[in-house]
Amino acid sequence: MTGSPDNQKETRTLLGRRIVLGITGSIAAYKSAFLARELTRRGAEVRVVMTPSATEFITPLTLATLVDKPVHSDFTESVEKGTWTNHVELGLWGDLFLVAPCTAATMSAMVTGACDNLLQAVFLSARCPVMIAPAMDLDMFTNPATQQSLKTLSDRGILIIEPASGPLASGLEGKGRLEEPEIIAERVEDFFSENLPLSGKKVVITAGPTREPVDAVRYIGNRSTGKMGFAIAGRLADLGAHVTLIAGPVNLPTPDRVAERINIETAEELYEETIKVWPKMDAGIACAAVADLRPMKASDKKMHKDEFPDAVELEKTPDTLKAMGDSKAPGQTLMGFALETDNGIESAKGKLERKNLDFVVLNTLQDPGAGFNHDTNKVTVIKRVGLDTEMLSFELKTKKEVARDLVEMLFQIK
Template structure:
């Protein structure tokens, strides 16, 4: 959820500022790009050098740095961020945010930000319970800001009660959970197949194809980006996913069939982008076949058509998407496959198109819906093609 997201972390004057170092480390570990803004009081509790080292970015403390002559553009910072977190959020800063006061860089960036804002209060018990603090927090929440509630525990004053800032791990979990719940496919289960299958001839040889799995992995990543709970069933490939995706590795068409059948019934959306072998050797030699004769033939038998099998099992509530890689009569063959296999969408790509096909980083597709209406897209990166495919599926799912 946080991979490649731009996050501004605002740190206010509080003993809880020491936790900001851990929070930055966890954000970086989650793949986020982090820029830290310290208030003047916060710098008394934690040094800019510590946070700059952990975030791998300069730390911002004021509008203008006299020593370097650098101006910190609060508008650009506010627009750069995908999310803004203020942790710890002191009673002072919460009051400024609630009432539009703008006397430091952090409050100026807050007023300029267009992104969701999270704040994690940290203060003593009596300050937390004060009516003015309660009123300011209510205002912030009415503005659409999201509070990460403080914990109860021992406070810096020696009192025991509410006001202790949430732990960094809790803040990360809260942030990810909130982001995911607001995504369009939150709670939706998606199954994606990718890559080739290898059909063994003997212990060292196989029948396969040139599929790299790039397209299927890009689709799985994009579905996860939309909040889906993704199961990726992949044949042999060197591709990796950066998302927290359940991955099932298979080798043969038979193994892929079994993996698909086990995940299919609980899946809402099924996207079959794998290049599954149509034939497999009728018999597999247990020993390496020695090179003897000038000619050598292998008896082949049909594999089970996985897409056809799933199309027969599919319910009206499920969305089933197939792929058609064609070299001749492309559109006619794709529409025939769409209808025969009970698909909701079929993605056509042709080996005749320059830049499309196996092992390429780009692709060019045409999408047909159940009514055989087509939408054609230009040549794009497979990551962009995955977005187009997922957008078409999302429209269908929400229809």
């Protein structure tokens, strides 16, 4: 890639997007290689599923090299070992299932619900939106059967990228050419900017530790790395939310598409910045590990050993989460985190009540791989349901996966 760093950022418009690219047996399948490259060049993570027929037009090896992932075309991976490709997992993994080129045969299978190959199985199990780019000869395209398939799929919410007009592989001229890869990639970009489940939602999320100064160089803090909060901020932004990330001192880059990052250092700053924006928000997620105590007096210069007081007097810091809960307006949803060193269900439930939360996410340091300094987390979510509560325990997962689960729960998206 060429150009200044700014230009590079501009072209990586699909960063963080997961696209399952389906390829079917059209002569235009060779263009899928260019499409795969366009999508990855723009930052998307791409996994390729091919129909057996497509593998006769372009080799899986070409695609696997371009997307840097194995290509799937069979239900079974190894008959001897009994391993198989999990089409349901692929269907759940993607943010978009894009079939380009899409043959008349595959369109017809999508209409009837046939499940004769892996691509069709992924289609049937995909929870994400599906986009198809039909490609075929002129007369195949205008045939009433094909037109009926297109109409039925469109009526069912499948997004259609109409074929272009021009010279066709058959020698004929007319409508049926697979749209150019750059144009398909642009349509994918438009899709992500317009049709996201959280478009129009505003969310504030706090993340990372706070530091409470003892003197100019020393502070009271904690071991939070901010990874969990940043993963949630990234997921929210991926789904189209307008995210304000209020971050303590952490060593993490701002996730792509996060609208605003406000860096804070102390619990007081966290309080002020959060309370300022909270009334404008649809939801708040308090993931920051706030230092609950601070020295009453902090020296503004470095204290020398002989200047140390016998004891440092502490006071409570402002309680941001409680203030958010107390001022929560109808329609606002609030999720708080509780980190406990033992089984803290009761204390998490207490937090839900005291702070007027809708969800509390409990992680205990007792669980291996959970809490600070890990890329994984194991959480139990307690949710307010009327006057009662509901509890859901998740297994140990990566923080990115936990972020997905939590965002799904918060906004009830599937």
